[in-house]
Amino acid sequence: MAKVKKQRDYFDSVHIWGRVWSIGALLVLFSMPVAISVYYNAWPQANLLFTALLKLIPLYWATSIIEVVTFTPMLGAGGAYLSFVTGNITNLKLPCALSAMEQAKVKSNSEEGEIISTIAVASSAITTTVIIAVGVILFSPVLDDLRNSEALKPAFSYVSAALFGALGASYLRKHWKISIFPVFVGIVVLLIAPTFGVSTLLFVTIVAAVAGTLVLNKLKLVK
Amino acid sequence: MFDFADFKESPLMLGLAALIIGFVVIESLFFMVKAWRRGKEIGMTTEQLKNTVVSSALFSVAPAVSILATVVVLASALGIVLPWIRLSVVGNLLYETTAAETMLDVLGSNINTEVTNETDFAAIAWVMTIGICFGLVIVTLLGKFIIKKVTKATTKSEKGSGLADAISASAFIGIISAFVAQSINGKSSDGSSDAGFMSIVTLISAIVIYLIFEALCQKLKLKKLELFATPLSIFGAMAVAVLLNMYLPETITSFTWWG
Numbered sequence: 001m002a003k004v005k006k007q008r009d010y011f012d013s014v015h016i017w018g019r020v021w022s023i024g025a026l027l028v029l030f031s032m033p034v035a036i037s038v039y040y041n042a043w044p045q046a047n048l049l050f051t052a053l054l055k056l057i058p059l060y061w062a063t064s065i066i067e068v069v070t071f072t073p074m075l076g077a078g079g080a081y082l083s084f085v086t087g088n089i090t091n092l093k094l095p096c097a098l099s100a101m102e103q104a105k106v107k108s109n110s111e112e113g114e115i116i117s118t119i120a121v122a123s124s125a126i127t128t129t130v131i132i133a134v135g136v137i138l139f140s141p142v143l144d145d146l147r148n149s150e151a152l153k154p155a156f157s158y159v160s161a162a163l164f165g166a167l168g169a170s171y172l173r174k175h176w177k178i179s180i181f182p183v184f185v186g187i188v189v190l191l192i193a194p195t196f197g198v199s200t201l202l203f204v205t206i207v208a209a210v211a212g213t214l215v216l217n218k219l220k221l222v223k
Numbered sequence: 224m225f226d227f228a229d230f231k232e233s234p235l236m237l238g239l240a241a242l243i244i245g246f247v248v249i250e251s252l253f254f255m256v257k258a259w260r261r262g263k264e265i266g267m268t269t270e271q272l273k274n275t276v277v278s279s280a281l282f283s284v285a286p287a288v289s290i291l292a293t294v295v296v297l298a299s300a301l302g303i304v305l306p307w308i309r310l311s312v313v314g315n316l317l318y319e320t321t322a323a324e325t326m327l328d329v330l331g332s333n334i335n336t337e338v339t340n341e342t343d344f345a346a347i348a349w350v351m352t353i354g355i356c357f358g359l360v361i362v363t364l365l366g367k368f369i370i371k372k373v374t375k376a377t378t379k380s381e382k383g384s385g386l387a388d389a390i391s392a393s394a395f396i397g398i399i400s401a402f403v404a405q406s407i408n409g410k411s412s413d414g415s416s417d418a419g420f421m422s423i424v425t426l427i428s429a430i431v432i433y434l435i436f437e438a439l440c441q442k443l444k445l446k447k448l449e450l451f452a453t454p455l456s457i458f459g460a461m462a463v464a465v466l467l468n469m470y471l472p473e474t475i476t477s478f479t480w481w482g
Binding site: 010013014015017018019021022023024025026028029030031032033035036037039040042043044045048049051052053055056057059060061062063064065066067068069072073076077078080081082084085086087088089090092095096097099100103104111112114115116118119120121122123124125126127128129131132133135136139140151152153154155156157158159160161162163164165166167168169170171172173174175178179182183185186187189190191194195196201202204205206207208209210212213 | 230232235236239242243244246247248250251252253254255257258259261262265267271272274275276277278279280282283284286287288290291292293294295296298299303304307308310311312313314315317318320321322324325326328329330334335341342343344345346348349350352353354355356357358359360361362363365366367369370392393394395396397398399400401402403404405406407408409410421422423425426427428429430432433434437452453454456457458460461462464465467468469476480481
């Protein structure tokens with residue numbers, strides 16, 4: 001009885017502290033654009049902001065809901081609060097927590113899983129923060145040279161291709177059935193309207209990807 | 224080291240970076256200590272907990288290098304401090320790049336061109352922040368409820384969670400598809416990076432390097448090295464672009480579909 005009560009106390013305390021830190025994180029997060037605008041007296045035009053946000057928010061916020069619902073139970077309470085503050089969940093925190101739980105042979109819905117997941121996400125966040133900080137300090141003195149070098153110009157001109165080729169390779173390989181259609185739709189749209197901005201194109205390809213997945217699921221080609 | 228005269232690397236920006244990064248590290252330590260103490264209380268061994276710290280830190284090295292690559296890449300337009308901040312708290316590779324690209328697109332620019340105006344810079348910071356904050360808001364408001372309810376639901380319906388996984392993956396694929404299509408036949412607003420020979424070769428190089436590296440790791444049973452596949456293929460493809468530009472005739476390297 002006392003053991004169950006202690007367990008409940010721990011979980012309740014994680015939820016309370018998780019909320020406190022998350023509210024703190026939101027304040028810290030918004031301090032950046034507020035400080036930039038106030039300090040430089042640089043207030044962007046609302047219509048430009050809305051135009052960009054209208055393109056991003058439906059996608060980002062809908063994905064956020066899916067991520068919270070999908071990842072939170074896998075990460076446990078402490079791991080989830082920490083992951084949603086420290087970011088890079090799909091490409092780092094979630095695989096890291098799952099790998100740590102597998103290595104420790106604990107289940108994600110057990111108290112041991114909760115402990116291991118929290119420690120894994122915390123270690124990962126600290127490691128990542130330190131590596132990025134050290135990297136930034138090392139790179140910043142040579143950044144201008146890198147940017148202005150004629151020889152390196154092509155590397156930076158086609159960086160989107162390199163970045164999304166690399167990020168996409170594993171997704172496209174694992175989910176090739178649902179990848180063909182949105183890429184094809186994107187190419188066709190650009191053939192018709194080549195100057196279509198990437199932000200608008202995103203909508204078209206995401207709708208194509210989700211619709212394609214649902215159709216393939218109906219046809220039992222994707223589970 | 225930093226160019227303080229450049230508003231993108233000013234003491235204000237560095238102060239904000241210190242505040243935000245400090246917050247993340249202190250929160251991580253707070254939860255780690257809390258979980259560690261509880262782990263000891265319920266009989267977990269110090270070795271088990273230590274192993275988790277070490278293996279998770281090692282696991283994070285390669286993805287962190289990949290995130291650093293994105294910081295450096297975004298730095299050509301935004302300076303190094305803003306991407307550093309955004310990728311250290313809440314953000315992620317794909318979202319931050321997309322948010323920056325979207326705002327730059329609305330401003331009539333792109334990620335390959337340096338932002339030289341404070342108001343445009345502020346606009347990008349606002350869009351990146353507002354776009355990404357919603358997940359954190361939902362976890363704060365509904366985290367406890369979701370953990371209780373969804374755990375039950377997902378364990379009940381394996382089939383439903385399979386489709387949810389596919390739809391979640393398809394949203395990411397939709398994002399990637401847009402950029403892939405743009406690298407194949409897109410046209411940039413200022414003509415500086417129109418699709419053509421170089422963009423397609425760079426894209427294909429990144430994919431091929433990734434797949435070869437992954438296959439080699441699997442064949443040689445070096446599964447841990449697979450984590451380096453993403454940063455290696457980003458830098459590898461960028462190197463291919465540089466080499467082709469050096470050694471191929473300009474008529475080939477400057478070929479684009481849009482003349």
